[in-house]
Amino acid sequence: MTLRKWTSLLLLSCLAACQQTAPSNEQQSSTPLIQGVNFVEQVVAKPEKIVIPYKKYVLDNGLTVILHQDNSDPLVHLDVTYHVGSAREQVGKSGFAHFFEHMMFQGSENVGDEQHFKIVTEAGGQLNGTTNSDRTNYYETVPANQLEKVLWLEADRMGFLLDAVTQEKFEVQRETVKNERGQNYDNRPYGLLRERVAEALYPAGHPYSWQTIGYLEDLDRVNVNDLKAFFLRWYGPNNATITIGGDIDEAQTLALVKKYFASIPRGPEVAMPEKLPVTLDSDRYISMEDNVHLPLLYISFPTVHGRHQDEAALDVLSSILGGSKTSLLYKNLVKNQLAVQASVNHPCAELACSFNLLALPHPASGKSLADLEHIIRQTLVEFEQRGVEDDDLVKVKAQMEANMIFGLQSVSGKVSTLAAYQTFTGDANYIAQDVARYNQVTKADVMRVFNQYIKGQHSVIMSVVPKGQLALVAAKDNFTPPARQIAPTSEIAKEDVEVRKAKDNFDRSVMPKVPVNKAVDVPKMWQHTMANGIKVLGSQSTETPTTSMLIKIPAGHYYEMPEKAGLVSLLADMLNESTTKRSAEDMSQALQKLGSSVSISAGTQYLNVNINSLTKNLMPTLALVYEKLLSPAFINSEFARNKSNAIQGVINSKKDASYLASAAYRRLLHQDNIAALPVGGTEISLANISLEDVKAFYQQQVKPFNSQLIVVSDLPEQQMMTAIELFKSWQGKGRELQLTLPLPDTKAGVIYLVNKDQAAQSAIRIGKRSMKQDIVGEFYKSNLMNFILGGAFNSHINLNLREDKGYTYGAGSSFRGNKFSGQFFAGAEVRADVTDKSLVELLKEISNYAQHGISDSELEFMRSAINQNDALKYETPRAKLSFLAQILEHDLTPDFVKTRSKIVASISKQEINALAKKHLNIDEMFIVVVGDAKTLTPQLKALGYSVINYEI
Known part of the structure; x- marks a missing residue:
């Protein structure tokens, strides 16, 4: 329910534009047309090009229909996206779009209360809905035989919802939304940050000046008929796209879509909202006290809007400044322990984007928020002098290629991509244009957008400080958002809500019967044990040219002594740092240029190494993994930074109610043993750990014997075994885990x-x-x-x-x-x-x-x-x-x-x-x-x- 990055999973450097058929006659679609269903276009797969093939239709009532056939698995994913989010709300009536996301699960004229979740869950499926500033979507992933049932459900809430929306349901869901706000905003550390920044960044009344969740006073002010009127304005079929992908018969699916959706009347016509540039006449300093441990500095510059010609270059700029260990902010704030965290992002929405820089000072550094602001501004000067390097562009484009391909591994990923492009551009095949604008970014473009949108420009500077410590703010507040001007409106009466009624020649109250489920085969797998004791289990998956791998080393949290809990977590941090052959920054750069991700983390029983790579880059990626595991540098300064940050993270977590509850519950469940303590340790146990402790544990326990290597790749078995041969030279056996966890003497009934x-x-x-x-x-x-x-x-x-x-x-x-x-x-x-x-x-x-x-x-x-x-x-x-990991873990x-x-x-x-x-x-x-x-x-x-x- 936040502003989404348009391009997060939609980019591929090798992609070329698909040729589309013109939408002029029926012969251009292999699917027979049906009266009232108008063929628009077909995009087909092409050799050695990654596209999402589909067919697009529009019903006479304006509903856009996109069909993507993928018979690789016996399932379907259905997405209904309405081009309405919180940006379509009025001042004083915030939160309506999100509220309706909740109401759409409360039953409709022919579907009983609470039955959406029950019906889909019983069918073996999953469902949910999400809302952001610009769209609301509802989706289901179900076995292929259940398609008609979910079409019936979605049609019923599109065309037959309002008579089932009662005052009682309205009141209950209003309370549920309040709970959601409490859990995700009011009761969470820094939870109100984005709300306060948005109020200062955007002009009063701007549709992004409030959050999708809305204000509680707005929800309290309205009645059920206000909500119904909002639905009638925005939730017509002409403001919606239904996208269906998976194991479908296209002709049959199109006929079912017509049956259930064609009779739903059009809603009012919908025009695209105006994209008004956002400018600030001066720097706006604002602050907030919060129940937090560490103060936080947040600087936000207004920039462009989603899919603006400068968006891609601004994304590259954000990566250079704060996107990874190779970024300038990491070097100037985190690596030298002036901050426990620093980052930059450039989230974009339909009407506006913002360029955001964030930092949390390290208490031991003695740096104030004002100091951090100065360092950040000096970093911008440093960037101007440094300029853009060749590797900056290589890294971003490689990562986008990888993100795109991994995003197409599921039917839901492909369907979501098609739905988003159709909703926001009117072209479900926009992917080629999207890729092109990133591939065309030059060094000059990045410098140009820096000079135009960041250098010398005004921003909102937000200070979040612990309660009672307003003296820590970066600067005294000089801006107060104007009070919201809420126009008086008369209460909407029930008779003022004119519900559109569909007329059908079948009985919608009868839930469709479904054919028998298709049999689902367990993935074919192969298994080996390497000479050094690594157990290997793999499976081939040829849908995308990718390899995903998990290495589980028996060296987890349960191997630690309670007084040094968190040792394995710190070891994982160190394995993610420098090696004896290259610095942490060089390692990060090498992986980014491959578009690969390698993360090492601690679990209760295992040290886990997660690897994702395009298969074409697998060998160099595995070479880097091997280097991480076998040649850690264990540099004192890196250990000190990670240990200190871990301690600060634990202290900061204690401001979160959920963390406190889990920590107390775990301790009462186990009391005086290692299982009573979190994997990340406590501030006391972390303080007890030295770099020598980490080195000793590494030498003792990070060994191949009884480790597990699980892999899913488009490579066949023999080629995959050849690819992992480099691990054969890794030798050794760690100690076996001997652990008993006695029952606690915790009092029951208290x-x-x-x-x-x-x-x-x-x-x-x-x-x-x-x-x-x-x-x-x-x-x-x-x-x-x-x-x-x-x-x-x-x-x-x-x-x-x-x-x-x-x-x-x-x-x-x-x-x-x-x-x-x-x-x-x-x-x-x-x-x-x-x-x-x-x-x-x-x-x-x-x-x-x-x-x-x-x-x-x-x-x-x-x-x-x-x-x-x-x-x-x-x-x-x-x-x-x-x-596969489950099979190997339990010897199944x-x-x-x-x-x-x-x-x-x-x-x-x-x-x-x-x-x-x-x-x-x-x-x-x-x-x-x-x-x-x-x-x-x-x-x-x-x-x-x-x-x-x-x-x-």
Whole structure:
């Protein structure tokens, strides 16, 4: 729900313009035309060119239809994009577009309340909706046989929604939106930054001067009929594009689109909004106190608008200044430990873009926000003197090529690309033009946009400081946004809302029947063990020329001593730094020029190396990976910087309620062992770690024996094995993990209360220790049992707290585990004023389910939802990688999938209910609440619980 970067996944340097057929006669489409459906164009695949082939049509009511056939997997992705976002709202009526994203899931004339999620989930699919400043989209990915059903759902909410929008639903979703704002804005450190900057950057009344989430007072001011009027203005078929991709029959799909959408009447005509240049007459200094640990400086320059001819050059400029370890801001602020973080970006939306520079000072540096502002401005001078280098352009273009190709690995990626281009340019095949403008950027272009939009130009300078520390601001505030001028309007009455009605020759109240699901094959795989003990599992995927790889080294968090928790995380940081052969900056530059990404991170049991590369660049990429793993430099200054930043990150995280809740819950679950501590460590344990500790652990544990290498590539088995031969020279064996995690003596039936002053929301966690993870045993069956309680959107817990009460943005429960321990967990982030009520409802749902169990209809829902989603499990290389990793981790054969399917199909109501009684005993669980202790303590004690103040 934020401003999106238009080009993030849409660029490819080798792309050339596709030849399109002219839209003049039916013979140009191989799909027979239907009356009322007008053929527009066809784009076809071409040898050695990467395009997204499609056919485009327009119905007589103005609905644009784009069909992309891809039979590689038995699934379809459907996207309905409405060209309306928060930029189409009026002053005083902000948040309407986002509000309607919520309302569109609340049932329509022929679809019952809460049934969108239930129907799609039961079909084995996934769905959601998103809103930003310029568009709203709704999407589903489902098995191919479910296409007609989701077309029926989308058509019903496009043409038959308003009669089902009741005052009661309106009130509940208004509360849900408030909870979303609380969770993502008001209760999050720096959460109001963008709202405050936008108010200062844009003129009063500019459609980007408010956030997509809107203002609470605006939501409180309006009634349900205001919302209906907004829908009627913007959600007509002539302001929408429906894009369907996947395993489809084009003629049949077109006929179904006509059946369900053609009779929906047009809405009012929609004109493109005017793109007004944004200028500032002086620097605007603003500030805000927040519940944060570190102050933050944010400088924002207004620039152009999305797809402006200068956007691409400004993107290149942002990369040079703050896009990676090779950037100038990194060198001038982060590398020398003056800041814990510094970055630059240039987000663009339909009407405007902004060039943003951000920095958080390191406390040990003694630098103020004013100092950071001076360094940033000196960095701009340095850039002007340095100019643009050849590698700057090479890196950006290589990364865009890679981003584009990886973005086309899924049907949803291709469909989303087509939908966005159609919505914002009117040309779904705009991709060639988009690529060309980046490929054509020159050094002179970058210098020109720097001089035009940044050098000597005015900006908004925002200081965010800890509460009570306004003296830390970069400069005294010199700008106050003018008060919003909200014109008085009369309340819209029900009779003033004239609903457009469709006339059909079929009964829309009957949900379409679907054919039998197509069988889904488990990916074919191959397996080897290298002489040095690396276990290799791979699969070939030929849809894109890419290779994705995961190396898991048995050297994770569980190998650490509790007093030095975070050691592996620091080791991962060091492996991402310099090697003995090249600096961190040179390594970053080498990878960027290949368009490759390599990230090393710590997990509980493994040190994980994630690699993504275009296959044509795989060999040089793997050579760099090998260098990272075998030749780390372990430079003192780099260690000091990473250790210090890690400590500051932990301290800063304690301002976040969710972090505090998770930390308290983890500690109470395990108490005095390594599992009680976060993978990243605590400020105390991190302070105990020396560079010699990291080196010693590396020498002991970063070895190939029993490591796992999982790969999905378009290369066949033999070529892939040849590609990884360089790892054969890596030798050694680390110590085996010997770990027991005894049960804690944490008190059950009490509330552990963690204080967070004046928290807008409270975080609740309920749970206990439970089973270790298994694949086809009681742990797996218990998660099937939990699916109805808290494992799906339509679960008891979420429907109660979110959809019925409006207490939260989302709530749920699950069984979690690994080889060493397990847990049952339930929780939510809730409005502060209903913390006690939310806790009562959570406990009630768990107890009721333990007592009464699952119903017959719920059991069938669970079976259908779990056993019909196989098509989504293996679609992308990333999904295949996760699947293969599971097989290797647990020493499975692919037959485990069939075994699980049989369990789902055969598990009885009696077994489900017995598991619920066994594992959901509230008396065995403890409770963690994070919120304002002064307010919550008497409320929680009034519930009859003992309340223990708990510190993190």
